[in-house]
Amino acid sequence: MTDVLTVRELRAGYAGTTVLDGVDLTVPANGVVALLGRNGAGKTTLIHTIMGLLRPYSGSVRLGDREIAGAAAHTVARSGVAIVPQGRRVFAPLTVEENLRIAAGRGHQAWTVERIYQLMPHLAERRANRGDQLSGGEQQMLAIGRALLRAPRLLLLDEPSDGLAPAVVDHVADLLEGLRGEGIAALLVEQDLHLAFRLADEVAVMQKGQIVHRSSTSEFRADRARAHALLGVG
Amino acid sequence: MAAYLVSVLNGLAMGSLLFAIALGLSLVFGMMDVLNLAHGAIYLAGAYLAVALLPGDDVGMGTFVLAVLAAAAVGAILGGVLAGLTRATPGHLDQALLTLGVSLVVAELLSVAFGEEVHAIAAPAPFDGGVPVLGETYPAYRLLVIGFGAVLAVAVYLLIERSRFGSLIRATVADRAMVSALGINTGLVLTGVFAAGAALAAAGGVLAGPILGAQPGLDEKVLLLALVVVVIGGLGSVRGALLGAVLIGQVQALGTSLLPEYASFLIFVAMALVLLLRPAGLLPPRTAVRT
Ligand SMILES: Nc1ncnc2c1ncn2[C@@H]1O[C@H](COP(=O)(O)OP(=O)(O)OP(=O)(O)O)[C@@H](O)[C@H]1O
Numbered sequence: 280m281t282d283v284l285t286v287r288e289l290r291a292g293y294a295g296t297t298v299l300d301g302v303d304l305t306v307p308a309n310g311v312v313a314l315l316g317r318n319g320a321g322k323t324t325l326i327h328t329i330m331g332l333l334r335p336y337s338g339s340v341r342l343g344d345r346e347i348a349g350a351a352a353h354t355v356a357r358s359g360v361a362i363v364p365q366g367r368r369v370f371a372p373l374t375v376e377e378n379l380r381i382a383a384g385r386g387h388q389a390w391t392v393e394r395i396y397q398l399m400p401h402l403a404e405r406r407a408n409r410g411d412q413l414s415g416g417e418q419q420m421l422a423i424g425r426a427l428l429r430a431p432r433l434l435l436l437d438e439p440s441d442g443l444a445p446a447v448v449d450h451v452a453d454l455l456e457g458l459r460g461e462g463i464a465a466l467l468v469e470q471d472l473h474l475a476f477r478l479a480d481e482v483a484v485m486q487k488g489q490i491v492h493r494s495s496t497s498e499f500r501a502d503r504a505r506a507h508a509l510l511g512v513g
Numbered sequence: 514m515a516a517y518l519v520s521v522l523n524g525l526a527m528g529s530l531l532f533a534i535a536l537g538l539s540l541v542f543g544m545m546d547v548l549n550l551a552h553g554a555i556y557l558a559g560a561y562l563a564v565a566l567l568p569g570d571d572v573g574m575g576t577f578v579l580a581v582l583a584a585a586a587v588g589a590i591l592g593g594v595l596a597g598l599t600r601a602t603p604g605h606l607d608q609a610l611l612t613l614g615v616s617l618v619v620a621e622l623l624s625v626a627f628g629e630e631v632h633a634i635a636a637p638a639p640f641d642g643g644v645p646v647l648g649e650t651y652p653a654y655r656l657l658v659i660g661f662g663a664v665l666a667v668a669v670y671l672l673i674e675r676s677r678f679g680s681l682i683r684a685t686v687a688d689r690a691m692v693s694a695l696g697i698n699t700g701l702v703l704t705g706v707f708a709a710g711a712a713l714a715a716a717g718g719v720l721a722g723p724i725l726g727a728q729p730g731l732d733e734k735v736l737l738l739a740l741v742v743v744v745i746g747g748l749g750s751v752r753g754a755l756l757g758a759v760l761i762g763q764v765q766a767l768g769t770s771l772l773p774e775y776a777s778f779l780i781f782v783a784m785a786l787v788l789l790l791r792p793a794g795l796l797p798p799r800t801a802v803r804t
């Protein structure tokens with residue numbers, strides 16, 4: 280199986296500090312990889328560096344066979360990467376409709392605003408509301424819808440369950456599970472292990488800016504002691 | 514009563530001009546945290562362009578409109594160049610210093626070309642006289658400027674609130690990184706806004722010509738007023754720029770008619786009051802989302 284994302288020896292940080300200390304990671308086409316790790320391990324930094332929001336010091340990020348390390352975010356986005364960022368970051372002064380329309384460029388036939396509304400009828404009801412008038416769950420839906428409208432090959436999801444009530448997390452999980460078969464690979468950062476295990480085929484664990492473990496989800500779940508050692512939970 | 518109305522009208526005319534000038538300053542700051550200190554110089558370039566293009570008196574409306582458009586074009590070019598220069602310069606302080614440098618160079622070139630004296634600019638023909646307002650004669654041109662301000666406010670409202678480009682601008686003010694993560698080249702949006710804002714400032718220089726004329730030092734005065742408007746209204750906010758401009762226009766007009774010696778002082782009192790009560794300005798743009 281070919282990989283849609285290949286990260287090699289990636290180093291990055293802020294103002295000279297090193298956060299990513301040689302990250303190696305792959306995401307197979309159509310696969311879902313959960314990226315786990317404690318607070319401050321560097322997960323968001325990795326997501327941002329892949330997206331082009333943070334310029335790496337060195338190393339390689341390949342999308343298929345195209346090198347994108349150091350490219351601007353809009354270039355990376357146009358190569359088929361979309362992000363559902365930590366904290367959702369929907370555009371507060373824009374309505375739901377405007378938040379979606381801004382992402383819906385010309386030519387992305389697979390996903391239209393109408394299709395997002397069909398998938399998330401609740402958003403359709405709220406289409407005239409501003410981003411800052413939505414509940415956390417609605418904002419999360421909007422952030423996912425916005426990313427889908429880019430018709431991505433690779434979806435970067437940074438803690439989509441963060442701060443949501445359990446019932447809402449289930450709803451988000453159903454939605455993401457429903458996307459299987461759409462030909463979208465995903466790198467999923469998640470603290471909620473139930474959600475991560477439900478969605479991911481494989482698990483990668485990050486510690487201090489490096490990937491220290493990689494296995495299939497079932498293999499990872501089978502060894503509770505190791506999971507505990509890696510994550511401090513389980 | 515009539516004197517009061519005259520003051521209100523003067524304030525509205527000034528407010529209209531300030532809105533045109535402050536808008537670009539506010540949006541550029543909101544989008545890239547850069548205070549474009551060359552904004553006043555661009556305004557002055559527009560005013561001197563009117564001096565160069567318009568005959569001393571007997572200006573026809575067609576000629577005047579042409580001068581406004583020419584100034585807008587020159588402003589847009591200057592703004593585009595400034596956008597390119599600031600984007601190529603990392604660091605907010607360096608960017609501000611760069612615009613300050615450009616402003617000094619432009620102002621110096623203008624005073625070499627046009628001298629140190631005060632140039633008057635004639636109002637265009639059908640509006641160069643006075644109209645009776647409550648028994649007094651009021652300059653017709655100022656009413657035209659007020660009309661222009663109203664049309665501009667509506668046009669800008671429609672552009673910002675109802676068009677796709679407007680939602681792009683608001684989104685970029687709110688979260689520039691997320692906009693670029695959606696595949697949009699925010700540098701282009703920024704250059705467009707920078708150029709449009711500078712075009713408005715330069716056009717404002719022509720429009721203000723018949724009221725304020727053209728002379729060295731006017732760039733700094735106008736920049737300062739525009740900064741006060743932007744700070745009072747809220748950085749990056751279009752509605753804030755409008756409210757701030759109308760407010761400062763009124764304060765200035767009232768000050769000039771009641772306490773001429775303290776008029777500029779009153780403006781800073783108004784700014785200090787707003788900052789004390791609402792540090793983010795009266796109508797700051799919505800950026801933070803509760804999560
Ligand atoms: N903008 C920033 N400027 C400076 N340092 C930062 C910045 N963002 C993150 N860091 C630092 O980088 C390190 C990694 O942060 P990062 O956000 O990538 O971790 P994370 O694994 O996503 O954590 P969390 O689970 O809390 O989201 C932390 O030490 C953090 O303090």
Ligand SMILES: [Mg+2]
Pocket residue numbers: 322323324365437
């Ligand atoms: Mg994080």
